[in-house]
Amino acid sequence: MRAILAIDQGTTNSKAILVSEGGEVLSRGASPVGISYPQSGWVEQDPNRIWASVCEAIAQCIAAGPDVSIEAVAISNQRESVTIWDGETGEPLGPVLSWQCRRTAPECEALIASGHAGRVLEITGLPIDPMFPGAKMKWLIDRAPAGRKLRVGTIDSWLIHRLTGGKVHACDASNAARSQFLDLKEQVWSDELCALFGIHKAVLPEVRDSASPFGVTAGVPGIADGTPIAAAIGDSHAALFGHGAYDVGDGKVTFGTGSSIMATLPRFIAPSDGITTTVAWRIAGKPTFAFEGNILVSASSLPWMAGILGLPDVAALLELAATAPAGGPGFVPAFVGLGAPYWNSDARALFAQIDFNTTRAQMARAVADSIPFQVHDVFAAMLKHGDVAIGSLYVDGGPSRSDFLMQNVADILDHAVIQCEAPEASALGAAYLAGLTLGLWPDLAAIKALPRATRRIAPQQGPIRGELKTWKDAIARSTFVPESAKVE
Template sequence: MTAILAIDQGTTNSKAVLVSSEGEIVARGSSPVGISHPQPGWVEQDPERVWQSVLEAIDICLAAAPTVSIAGIAISNQRESVAIWDGETGEPLGPLVSWQCRRSAPACAELKAAGHSARVEALTGLPIDPMFPGPKMRWLLDRAPDDRPLRLGTVDSWLVHRLTGGKVHACDASNAARSQLLDLKQNVWSDELCDLFGVPKVFLPEVRDSASRFGETLDVPGLADGIPIAAAIGDSHAALFGHGAFAPGDGKVTFGTGSSIMTTLPHFIAPQNGITTTIAWSLGGQPTYAFEGNILVSAASLPWMVEILGLPDVQALIDLAETADPQGPGFVPAFVGLGAPHWHADARALFSGITFNTTRAQMARAVTDSIAFQVHDVFKAMAAQSPTPLGRLFVDGGPSKNSFLMQCVADTLVHPVIQCDAAEASALGAAYLAGLTLGLWDDLDAVRALPRKTAGLMPRPMDRALRLATWQDAIFRSTVSVTSSMGE
């Protein structure tokens, strides 16, 4: 059997899956990455550990299907996390600064105060925020040695470098679009933006189509030399592609540590209302655009609440939440600030409206409901600006398997959601792109026709007004309390 080896490098785990020419997963492997918080608001990983976890996941995956022949390799990756390394030796010259990290908040505040927000957003589709790589790259450069052949890049470019034995420094357009250094309309690195953020273009990777030949494997433990790397794409974009959400208005929500809501656009549209515009993927030199809203903390709040309440696991928390009267306190998971559509870096997590009558079950429900409420805020902002009605909405990621959580999303949005059976939507999307490069599938229609197991959840009648009012009040308190304390 011939299959595509899809690497899905995430925040907490690296996964590897083998995808057959019929679009089916035939083997899986996974390995934890590890993450550190050297000081409040700082989040980083070890680039070498990221690479080793990928190798471990590949070993586990291939051991489960020893007779499979690998036609090519596809990469999907956590986005907005950036690394710096020696272009000749491959030695990391700093940490992998995570997309969650807020260390660049002071630099972002200076750029905003200097009046650069409107111009940056017009060129990149993104607000100035510590989530995005530009200022983080400058932070890494300020601490790197001057006498080394420096390379900067997102995780896809780091993996391409290692997979090709250091021969290739390249990234795909979807990852480049999240760097805040790419002119989104021209799909090229912007001299103006690189100057603004202090990042020399010479250190950046070559921008390529998402489906293209990035190079061939060389000196990779466990893999033969000469296997083509046939696709690279950001994980959220890969999930959208994997669902076959090619029609304008189709979208998806990827639930994980944070969440990403993305809807396909018919053409480039400058963003408003706290959402962003991005390149979903690029094929044949032509980018497909999408609206996106990034939620910084989503399912990551669940294990935190499990520990607070002394429960055995996340499922016990969800079971407890399901028993509660939903008209309870509000909870905002702004542990590292708020992302879309609020974009408040200094907001902090809080419960609001707690009384002596508040129960443990209601607190659990407030935490689970916050997942749906954050999606609601982004979805509403997208619907207000979308040139087409929002259509099919797919959900993926670990939490999407829980029907209670996803029913809360459907009820809150008053919009059907489509659960997908495969947990590896991002890996599948990357594999489909590689299949286009390798000729396993002829076109998007062939990808759209691949089998997918789905189940729809319809919204139920409910009183949303009070719940949303509680949520909006909690959002206000999470931002104004920090602003007030900073002013004292």
Template sequence: MRAILAIDQGTTNSKAVLVSDKGELVSRGSAPVGIAYPKPGWVEQDPQRVWKSVCEAVTACLQAAPDIGVEAVAISNQRESVTIWDAETGEPLGPVVSWQCRRTAEDCERLIHEGHLDRVQSITGLPLDPMFPGPKFRWLLDRAPAGRHLRVGTIDSWLVHCLTGGQRHACDASNAARSQLFDLQKQAWSEELCAIFDVDISVLPEVLDSAADFGTTLGLPGVPDGTPIRSAIGDSHAALFGHGAFNPGDGKVTFGTGSSVMTTLPGFIAPKSGITTTIAWRISGKPTFAFEGNILVSAASLPWMTEILGLPDVAALIDLAATAEPDGPGFVPAFVGLGAPYWNSEARALFSQINFNTTRAQMARAVTDSIAFQVYDVFSAMQNQSGGGIGALYADGGPSQNRFLMQCVADVLMRPVMQCKAPEASALGAAYLAGLSVGMWPDLETISRLPRQSQLISPEANDSAERRKTWGDAVARSTWNPATVKGE
């Protein structure tokens, strides 16, 4: 059996899967990563632990299928998280600054005040928000020891470095597109952007297609040295590819700690407000563009509320939410501000419209509803700016396996949702790209015909319009700034 080893390096776990030439998942392995919060709003990880977790996940995956050889390696990775290392020794020279980290908020405000917002957004499709890496690169470079040969990059480039024993410094176009240093239309690092963020262009990785030659393995446990690494792609983009969402307008929601909402575009469209434009993937030098909305906190609010209500697990919380009577409160999970389509780093988490009749079930329902309403807001922004409709809509990620949550999403959007039964959509997408690169599958049409486990969830009659009003009121309260009130 021919198989691709796909590594999916996420925020909380690293996963590895073997994907056969029939597109089937043969085995899985996973390992935790660990997250540190050194200051309020700061989120970081240990680069060495990230790499070790990948090795552990790969070992577990290969041990579960000892008789299958690996034809190529594929990479899917958490995006907007960046790190720095010594090019000669491979020694990390700083932490992984997470996509969730807000340490560069003041830098973003300064750049906005200096008038760079419109220019940065027109070149990169991204706003000046602490989620995105431009200022994070500068933060890492400012703290690196002098006299070193530096390399910086997104997580795919760190993994390429580790997988090749330091022989390659490369990333793919989808990850470069999230860096704030990449010109989407010229498909190259921008000297203008590097000057704005004060980043030496020489420390950045080579940008390759998503299906390309990223070198060969050296020292990856259980994998013969010299095994080709033939794809790299951001995890959200990989999920979209894994679903076979190749037609303009096709979209997906990846549910996890946060959520990524993405729809493919017929070509480059500069975003007007609330959402970003990105490269979904690049094959044979040709990019496929997409709209994206990044929701900062999605399912991460579920375990938090589970603990607050003293319930045994998240499943109990969702079961409780399903019993809620109408007219409950609203909840906004702005624990680290609000992402798309609001991009308000000052927003704060809150419940609104609580009274003496509010029940625990209604509070639980407000939390589960917040997942669906954030998706609704992003899709509304996309439809208003794309000029076209939304095609097939897929849902993936761990929380997507819960039928009640996905029914809420379908009901709020008032459109069918394809619930994908395999939660490893990102790993599958990376594997398909690597298989395309080595000739395991000849073209996208063949990949689109590979078997996929999914279930169509149709919308049902509901009171979501009324609940959206409560949600809108809660968002208004969450984003209210007393300093802007007249007379203060």
């Protein structure tokens, strides 16, 4: 039996799956990564531990699966996280700076104050914000030892380096589009932005199609040397592709630590209103563009609140939340500021409109409802563009398995959502792209025709005006920082 080995390197875990020619997941493996917080606002990981976790996940997956011929390797990966290494020895020269890391906020603020925000947005589709790699790459380079052959890149490029035994320094267009250096219209690294951020273009990876040869494996335990690496793509983009969301307007929400909302576009459209434009994927040199909104804190607020309320787990929190009627207090999970569509690093997490009658169930409901309300705000920003409409809307990630949460999403958006039972949407998307590269599937229509277990949840009741008013009030309070509280 022929199969594709798909790696999904995430923020907290590395996963691997074997996918058959029929699109069936044959086996799975997973290994934790670990995150460290050296000081307030700093979030980093160990690049060697990321690689080790990938190898562990691969070993588990292969051991659990049937006897197959692995035809190719595919990669999906956490986006906006970057690292640095020696191109000759492969030695890491710094940590992985996570997409959550805010250490470059001062540098970003200085660039904005100097008037560069509009130009960066015009070229890359991205705002200047610590989430994105531009300033983070410069931070790593400035602290690297002298005299080394520097290589910097997103996590797909680090994995490609390791998988190929150090022979290839490349990334895919979707990851490049999140780097803050890619000219979206020209699909090349921007000399202007490299100069602005102080990066020499030679240290960056080569940009290739998402469905493309990325070299062959060398010295990877459990995988025969010479196995082609046939696809790489950012995890959120991979999930969109894995769902078969190929028609204009089709979109998805990936729920996780944060949330990514993405919807395909008919062409490149300049971003505005706090959302970004990105490359969803690139095939045969042609990019498919998408709007995206990135929510910094989403499902990660649920275990936090469960702990505050003394509940054993998130399931108990959602069970409690479901007992409270809608329309209670508001909660904004701005633990590390707010992402789309607000992009406010000074925002603070808070509850709004609580009183002596507020119950534990209402507090739980407010935290749960903050997830769909943030999604609502991103789609509202997208829909301000008159030629953009929501088509089929898929949901994935752990929280998408909660009927309570997803019903609230459908109600607040007043739009049906499609639950996908397969938890490996990102890895499947990468596998499908690799199959496209190999010719296992001839075209997108063949991939879309592969069986998928889905369930449609229709809206039952749209948001009450009062609920949206409470949410907007909470957002306004969250984003207001008194002058006396600002740090010089």
